[in-house]
Every structure is written in structure tokens, then in C-alpha cells.
Amino acid sequence: MRTAMAIAPDGARNAADLRDPASFDHVGRDAGATFAAGGVLADLADHDSRIVVGCADLTYVTRLATFGARHPDRFLYYGISERNMIGAAAGLATTGLIPYVCTFACFSAILGYENFRTDLAYPRLPVRVLGTHAGISMGFFGTSHHATEDIAALRAVANLTVLSPCDPVATEALLRGTVDHDGPIYFRVGRGRETAVYQTVDQLRLDRPTVLARGDDVLLVATGVMVQECLAAAEALRADGIGASVLDVHTLKPFPGEAVAELAAAHRAVVTVEEHTVEGGLGTMTVEALAAAGVATPVHKHGLRDEYALVGPPTHLYRYYGLSGDGIATVARRLLDRKSPTPLVADPLWTDQDRADVYARLGVPR
Incomplete structure (x- = not known):
């Protein structure tokens, strides 16, 4: 006791x-x-x-x-x-x-x-x-x-x-x-284990999302703890010669649609990243904003599919669902490699095989 x-x-x-x-x-x-x-x-x-x-x-x-x-x-x-x-x-x-x-x-x-x-x-x-x-x-x-x-x-x-x-x-x-x-x-809010992104409170403006990294190829739109993982993904992409911008959307409602669309228009592709289902969350709001602004940059919504998450250690779950820096970088590369991108790339770019590979690396029996 x-x-x-x-x-x-x-x-x-x-x-x-x-x-x-x-x-x-x-x-x-x-x-x-x-x-x-x-x-x-x-x-x-x-x-x-x-x-x-x-x-x-x-x-x-x-x-x-x-x-x-x-x-x-x-x-x-x-x-x-x-x-x-x-x-x-x-x-x-x-x-x-x-x-x-x-x-x-x-x-x-x-x-x-x-x-x-x-x-x-x-x-x-x-x-x-x-x-x-x-x-x-x-x-x-x-x-x-x-x-x-x-x-x-x-x-x-x-x-x-x-x-x-x-x-x-x-x-x-x-x-x-x-x-x-x-x-x-x-x-x-997350679970209190987040690594630092901001050093001082004046780095963040309440009236606009924050651009934390800049690159010309892909825009990573993130919220919450996924911001840290997108910064890690941007570093991995940079090592491959791919320029990635990272946008922290700290205000989800009212959604800063004009700012997101303007930034998306300056990139070849957009990946939205959220620790949330891709149905109705950050990705959906981003797609709606780009459509309203007439921006045709291809968008892929990355997060949980129409599903419930497994039970396991959080860090393992992030890897399994491709929500780690490595997983996000993989999704961004695949989006940029697509031959005929459409405005909304709906099929999963983090596949069932990727999930199985994570299982194998962790030594988890199926």
C-alpha cells in the first residue's frame, strides 16, 4: 500500500x-x-x-x-x-x-x-x-x-x-x-515529455502560425508534439537535399487558412502531420483552406487512419504510425516522388508494410 x-x-x-x-x-x-x-x-x-x-x-x-x-x-x-x-x-x-x-x-x-x-x-x-x-x-x-x-x-x-x-x-x-x-x-496539450521548440514566449505570435524551418520543396504542417517530429524530419530531408519548411499551427480554431494557403502555394507539396485521425482534423482544415484559396499544391494528410490506436508504449506507437521524424520524412519523400500528384493524395503513404517493419524492428511477435 x-x-x-x-x-x-x-x-x-x-x-x-x-x-x-x-x-x-x-x-x-x-x-x-x-x-x-x-x-x-x-x-x-x-x-x-x-x-x-x-x-x-x-x-x-x-x-x-x-x-x-x-x-x-x-x-x-x-x-x-x-x-x-x-x-x-x-x-x-x-x-x-x-x-x-x-x-x-x-x-x-x-x-x-x-x-x-x-x-x-x-x-x-x-x-x-x-x-x-x-x-x-x-x-x-x-x-x-x-x-x-x-x-x-x-x-x-x-x-x-x-x-x-x-x-x-x-x-x-x-x-x-x-x-x-x-x-x-x-x-x-501533450504528456509533458515534449522537447523544447521555443526559447522565449515572444517567439510565438497568437495571430499567426509560426514558421520554424524553411525549405522550397515540401511544407510540413504540424500541431502539438508533432511539431518536434517535423523538425526532426526536416533535418533528415535536408541531408537528402530536400528543402522542408515546418509550420507550427498552434491555433486550430479559428484556423489560419489564408496564412497556410499562402505558404503552401510556395512549395511543391504539403504534408500535414497530427497525432489524431486524418478525418476532420488539421489535415482536413488545411485541404479546405487550400481549396478556398484556389491553391492546387498536392496535400497528404498524415496521422491515424479511420481506426483506433493500438495499446503500447507511446514512443513505439509513434514509430508504428509513422509519426516519428523518420516516418514523416519517409512520407514526404514518397509524396515528392509521385509521378502524377493530385490536389489530395488520399491513399496512405505510410503503408501496412511500414507498420509491419516497425513491429519486426521492435521484436514484437505478430
């Missing part, structure tokens, strides 16, 4: 008490996580009495304990009651407060979809929902804990802003820049 642990000054727990050698996800699950929200919100709350924070049984793994340690009178704990938390946040917002509530993306965006629509967006209340561990980053926890449909679902909700930071600095920039935003916001 585990012993109770007090909140440390930085909101962390003793990692030694969390080690479970039988599970990839639980070895040092809290240790080393780089969630920025707890500290950033605590800093903002120092000077803004409207800010309150709610959490649904994930105080430590999301680092919101940092906020709780500094502002215990404004930290609300809801237990495993995510939809109730979103509804309660709506009520708090009607009193002039700005609630930030946090849970895994699967429990906020998927389980709480109706609460987003009716409780938050319909009355346009200033509630900010942080959906952490998005995409397939929950790995071993399986389909119930994967969030690979949240972009597609929430982009359809009127009055809702959808943000997808790629690293802690981007998270901080988007949190600080939207305190007074009129209406609800969904923050789609």
Missing part, C-alpha cells in the same frame, strides 16, 4: 514512490514532466483575483499541485467527475471568475463534449479547459484514454477556440495571451 505524500513546493511528488517496473507509463510518471500550466497559472493568479483552477483527480501528473500549493483557496478538486467539473466551471464563470479546469483530453474533449457545447460555448462563458495527454500519448491505457478525435469534434462547436501548443514555452505564451479572451478555450 502506498503512503500518503505531501505536496512539495514545486507541486511534485516523490518519484521513487511511483516507480512500477511492470509499466512503461508509470516508471517515473511524474518525475521530469514539463507541464507549464500549474506554475504559469499560479503566477497569473498572483495578480488576477478572477483566476481559479479545478482538477479532476490529476493534481500531480498535470503539475496543477503547483497552483494548489500557492493558492489553496482558489484550487478546486473534483475527483473523478470530469463532466461535473466542466459544468461547475461554467457556473463559476457566470460570477465573474475565469476558471481553468484540467483533465486528460479523452475525459474533457471526448467525454465532456456535450458540456463544452451547451455549458460553455452556447452561453460563451470564459472557461479554459486544459486537455492533457492528447492523441495516443497515454499509450498502454488504450482507446478509452486516447484522444484522437478531439480536434475534429470540437472544431464544430461554435464560439469555441481550440489551441494546441507544442511545448511548455508555447503553452505559457498561449495561456498568458488569452486570459481576457471572450469565450471558452480548449487547450490541447
